[in-house]
Amino acid sequence: MTAPTRVRVGIIGGGLMGREAAAAFGRWAALVDHPARPELVAVADPAPAARAWFAEQGVATVHSHEELLERGDIEVVYAAVPHDLHEAVYLDVLAAGKDLFAEKPFGIDLDAARHIVDEVESSGRFVRCSSEMPFFPGAQVAIEHVRSGAVGQVIEVRSALLHSSDLSRTKPINWKRQRARCGDIGVMGDLGMHAVHVPFRLGWAPTSVRAILQDLMPTRPDASGHVVVCDTHENATLSCRVETDAGAFPLTVETKRVAPGQMNTWSLEVLGMEGGVAFSTRHPATVERFRVGAAGEQVWEQFQAGHASAFPTITGGIFEFGFTDALLQMWASYLAEREGRLGDAFGCATPREALASHELFAAALDSDANDRVTAVARPA
Numbered sequence: 001m002t003a004p005t006r007v008r009v010g011i012i013g014g015g016l017m018g019r020e021a022a023a024a025f026g027r028w029a030a031l032v033d034h035p036a037r038p039e040l041v042a043v044a045d046p047a048p049a050a051r052a053w054f055a056e057q058g059v060a061t062v063h064s065h066e067e068l069l070e071r072g073d074i075e076v077v078y079a080a081v082p083h084d085l086h087e088a089v090y091l092d093v094l095a096a097g098k099d100l101f102a103e104k105p106f107g108i109d110l111d112a113a114r115h116i117v118d119e120v121e122s123s124g125r126f127v128r129c130s131s132e133m134p135f136f137p138g139a140q141v142a143i144e145h146v147r148s149g150a151v152g153q154v155i156e157v158r159s160a161l162l163h164s165s166d167l168s169r170t171k172p173i174n175w176k177r178q179r180a181r182c183g184d185i186g187v188m189g190d191l192g193m194h195a196v197h198v199p200f201r202l203g204w205a206p207t208s209v210r211a212i213l214q215d216l217m218p219t220r221p222d223a224s225g226h227v228v229v230c231d232t233h234e235n236a237t238l239s240c241r242v243e244t245d246a247g248a249f250p251l252t253v254e255t256k257r258v259a260p261g262q263m264n265t266w267s268l269e270v271l272g273m274e275g276g277v278a279f280s281t282r283h284p285a286t287v288e289r290f291r292v293g294a295a296g297e298q299v300w301e302q303f304q305a306g307h308a309s310a311f312p313t314i315t316g317g318i319f320e321f322g323f324t325d326a327l328l329q330m331w332a333s334y335l336a337e338r339e340g341r342l343g344d345a346f347g348c349a350t351p352r353e354a355l356a357s358h359e360l361f362a363a364a365l366d367s368d369a370n371d372r373v374t375a376v377a378r379p380a
């Protein structure tokens, strides 16, 4: 085995996801024979508490992303900042000649996404968008089952990411629940990429959508207990039309922050004329398959897909896989693809897939506002 390529990474935004990325790099030794090895060299965040956390880990910190981008030793930047900053920060990263691992969504709205993707494509930099849930081994099994042709002609598909934390009326507001910072697309900007990544990758781009968006919590307390306006949509249910050579089928995309009983549940269900497959992170070791037996019996069967990941780890296939493992796999995929060593493994969401998600969300906004079915524009 050749020595892995050292990749010097900088992080812009040292909040929840910035820290998760740092923790994933800290667990890199769990990967077996990976072609690259990230080295976190600096973090930019204006918040003292965020910088203090990284300083404790021995990582250099700066106040602004401009300072971080001046460092010539940084090759890859992970940007995990509020959505109103995505466009400006991503463009600055590209202008500085760095590769980018960008958080979703690609900007606060469709115009921003188009601008970002135009710049990505003219820059020639290696850019991917964060979406880790498809890296669950059970999700990979479900994807391979569909790709094998075992489901036959598709009848319908459901894809979802569901939370329930916003069920609590006393949960303090944050920027993800303020339209000015997270955009008109609300929960779709936050959770939507997770739910559309696999359908898009399987070639199921919607041509139209009928959306119902719900603003279930019009107010929330702020950090000091005052009641303030909470003007985002918490829940989005998208009934999409997907055209195929064999005819159209419905794709239901659900992204919800008020989904009682669901605590970050990612799920995918594909039903076809010859078979079906379903996976949910509620039962991460189990994949369900539908088949029609020799005597015509209709069988939903559960099998233990286990925990073996696309990028092998010292953990093997027995010990339980979780969210942080999915993040490690996503980063393994990003850095392997950047090295030209992805092979047959699942790739991270592309800029074009991020743009297609925005085209869908923009159509969903129109559909809901006008109570009609709206055509989804295709990226030019």
Ligand SMILES: NC(=O)c1ccc[n+]([C@@H]2O[C@H](COP(=O)([O-])OP(=O)(O)OC[C@H]3O[C@@H](n4cnc5c(N)ncnc54)[C@H](O)[C@@H]3O)[C@@H](O)[C@H]2O)c1
Pocket: 012, 013, 014, 015, 016, 017, 018, 044, 045, 046, 047, 050, 063, 064, 065, 079, 080, 081, 082, 083, 085, 103, 104, 105, 130, 131, 132, 189, 190
């Ligand atoms: N992939 C996932 O599963 C996942 C999960 C949660 C959030 N996210 C995404 O990650 C991104 C960040 O979300 P988060 O939950 O980490 O938010 P967060 O609020 O926890 O962290 C954001 C950080 O950005 C910092 N920041 C603000 N302005 C900045 C600037 N100008 N320069 C540098 N840093 C700045 C803030 O101080 C904060 O520390 C968002 O795009 C969000 O949608 C992804």
